[in-house]
Amino acid sequence: MMNNHIPAFLSLRYFLSVFACISALLLTACSEQHKPVQSTELRRTTSSQIENPPTYKTMQNSEITQHTFKVLKNNPDDYGEESYQIKTTEGNLSIYSLNLNAQQGKQLASVKAGECLTLYSQSDNFIPIEDYISVMELGEIKIHPCK
Secondary structure: OOOOOOOHHHOHHHHHHHHHHHHHHHHHHHHHHOOOOOOHHHHHHHHHHHOOOOOOOOOOOOOOEEEEEEEEEOOHHHOOOOEEEEEEOOEEEEEEHHHOOHHHHHHHHHOOOOEEEEEEEOOOOOOOEOOEEEEOOOOOEEEEEOO
């Protein structure tokens, strides 16, 4: 009599166990991607406690770029999750907030329309691209009346 044996790769039990393992792995991987995001203020505080960005005094030996912007609008409601958004006469400043310390954050939030904002950076050249000026590494910030 012939043995009615189905090979392992075709059996329903084998298929279901492989399917269950793959599903469990996918669910685990997907759940890692959907963890809740910290609030912007918490991230700003945490990042500023870990590392302080370079200041003008510590960057003096390398090339420093500075640029002055006249502020048209600065509303904290316009800020993104990871950046400060400030409208200037030269375009919209988008300043990456995770590299800022608490003092720099307060300075940027306190700038009023009509004031001038001078920014120093070691790596950014302050060139607008499609009306946005991206600032990734900010050094010193100076707020002053416009001349």
